[in-house]
Amino acid sequence: EADRLFxxxxxxxxxxxxxxxxxxxxxxxLPEWSADTMADSFPIARDAAEHASAIDPNLPEPYAVxxxxxxxxxxxxxxxxxxxxxxxxxxxxATGAQWFGEMLVTEGEQAKAIELARRATRLDxxxxxxxxxxxxxxxHAGRDAEARAVCxxxxxEDPGWRGCLGLVFxxxxxxxxxxxxxxxxxxLVAGSGP
Numbered sequence: 151e152a153d154r155l156f157x158x159x160x161x162x163x164x165x166x167x168x169x170x171x172x173x174x175x176x177x178x179x180l181p182e183w184s185a186d187t188m189a190d191s192f193p194i195a196r197d198a199a200e201h202a203s204a205i206d207p208n209l210p211e212p213y214a215v216x217x218x219x220x221x222x223x224x225x226x227x228x229x230x231x232x233x234x235x236x237x238x239x240x241x242x243x244a245t246g247a248q249w250f251g252e253m254l255v256t257e258g259e260q261a262k263a264i265e266l267a268r269r270a271t272r273l274d275x276x277x278x279x280x281x282x283x284x285x286x287x288x289x290h291a292g293r294d295a296e297a298r299a300v301c302x303x304x305x306x307e308d309p310g311w312r313g314c315l316g317l318v319f320x321x322x323x324x325x326x327x328x329x330x331x332x333x334x335x336x337x338l339v340a341g342s343g344p
Contacts, residue, residue, distance in 0.1 A: 152176040153205035170202035171211035175245075178215045192219050210240035214249055221253040229253055248283045260291035278304055282313035294321050312338060 153176050159169035177195035194241040196219055199212035217232030233250035236243060251266030267284035274280045281304055288297035298321055300316035315338045322331035 165205055167194065167202045167206035167209055167233060170198045170205065171209050171215075172216040174198035174202060175211055178218050178226070192222070195219060197199060197221075208239055210236040210243045210246055213239070214243070214246040217253065218249055221256065222233050226253075226257055244270045244277070244280060247273065248280045251287055252283050254299055255287055260287065262289045264291055266291075278311055278313070285314060285317055289317060289321065294324070297321065310340075 153173065156169050156173040156176060163169070164332055174195045177186075177191040177198065178192040181188045183337050195215050199215040199219075202209055203212040213232045213236035217229045220229035220232055222228070227311035230250075230253075232251065232283075233246060233288065236246040237250065237259065240246065244285055247266045248270035251263040251270065254260075254263040254266065264284075264287045267287040270280045271284045281300060285297045285300040285304070288294075288300065298316060304311050305315050305318070319331050319338065322328070322334060
């Protein structure tokens with residue numbers, strides 16, 4: 151639906167940079183949230199991001215999209231520069247901070263990843279997706295008790311949140327707490343949500 155609406159906006163105004171940026175954002179996350187593949191979605195995301203930047207080089211979203219694609223292609227230095235540019239343009243861009251933090255986890259930069267995830271959480275404290283990324287950054291850094299506390303708070307709001315149920319399962323397995331792992335697994339199998 152987002153794809154359709156952004157394309158309709160572009161048809162009405164081909165110079166509307168925010169619509170191009172929205173199309174780019176939509177396609178860069180589709181492989182994570184749907185059956186679409188990176189091979190199908192990323193070329194659309196890249197083209198739309200480049201188009202948006204050509205119209206308005208001060209939008210942060212296209213840089214976050216291009217950073218995500220660069221990381222997926224293992225071009226870490228380029229990805230880093232893209233995210234740094236996005237956040238320089240808009241320090242309050244929560245999604246940019248969240249995504250950059252997630253990418254830095256893959257590079258093993260846990261302290262910076264936690265800092266960015268915490269920043270994203272402060273900027274968008276209601277988003278379960280952002281808070282889930284914060285919990286994962288904490289967990290990757292071995293700060294399991296803090297990660298569990300973030301997840302417990304989220305699960306009190308949405309008991310079926312699969313991201314945290316999976317993390318709670320992983321943490322329980324790590325502690326060899328099989329009863330807690332089994333309880334989380336039962337909720338995962340029966341639950342809903344991302």
